[in-house]
Amino acid sequence: xxMAVRERKRRATATVLFxxxxxxxxxxxxxxxxxxxxCQVTGYGGTPNTEAVAPAPExxxxxxxxxxxxxxxxxxxxxxxxxxxxxxxxxxxxEALAFYTAKNTSDAPVTGTASFNVTPYKAxxxxxxxxxxxxxxxxxxxGEEVSMPVSFYxxxxxxxxxxxxxxxxxxxxxxxxxxxxxxDGETDDGREMADAGARAGG
Numbered sequence: 001x002x003m004a005v006r007e008r009k010r011r012a013t014a015t016v017l018f019x020x021x022x023x024x025x026x027x028x029x030x031x032x033x034x035x036x037x038x039c040q041v042t043g044y045g046g047t048p049n050t051e052a053v054a055p056a057p058e059x060x061x062x063x064x065x066x067x068x069x070x071x072x073x074x075x076x077x078x079x080x081x082x083x084x085x086x087x088x089x090x091x092x093x094x095e096a097l098a099f100y101t102a103k104n105t106s107d108a109p110v111t112g113t114a115s116f117n118v119t120p121y122k123a124x125x126x127x128x129x130x131x132x133x134x135x136x137x138x139x140x141x142x143g144e145e146v147s148m149p150v151s152f153y154x155x156x157x158x159x160x161x162x163x164x165x166x167x168x169x170x171x172x173x174x175x176x177x178x179x180x181x182x183x184d185g186e187t188d189d190g191r192e193m194a195d196a197g198a199r200a201g202g
Contacts, residue, residue, distance in 0.1 A: 074177030
């Protein structure tokens with residue numbers, strides 16, 4: 001085989017390999033946000049719907065459901081974080097407003113971001129957030145304490161789902177972790193969310 005042909009083949013092979021490696025790197029960076037988007041759309045892993053608008057008043061059901069609130073903090077974040085109320089009772093389709101409180105216990109400003117899930121997982125598709133502090137990062141000054149609202153409703157369509165219609169209690173669970181440690185905190189955060197889900201489900 002002529003030298004020129006072999007050289008062209010080597011260059012083509014190298015180009016393909018570089019393209020494959022580049023694609024793998026790009027996919028690794030995109031995998032986390034894509035996974036989160038998938039969860040938000042499908043409710044997979046207890047991730048509630050975050051693209052919601054309040055239903056029309058005539059859509060509100062007479063069926064009442066209880067929503068419990070759970071709070072967790074990753075060990076890397078020097079905050080105290082807890083729900084202002086343990087639970088609320090609301091009608092399906094009715095918009096509700098709940099609050100969490102967070103306090104920075106350190107002597108420096110700290111930015112946190114929250115992950116969340118809903119248990120039982122089969123109810124996550126029907127739990128819809130309208131507004132939530134978890135949509136953006138939160139920065140607290142040293143010693144600062146704030147109240148964080150979340151507005152939500154439970155879709156009446158849950159009563160039409162044979163796999164979820166028997167659900168009478170839903171738990172909304174948050175875990176706050178340090179925003180600049182997000183990459184390092186993914187594993188710990190996942191464990192804490194799993195523990196939270198286990199406690200809620202039990």
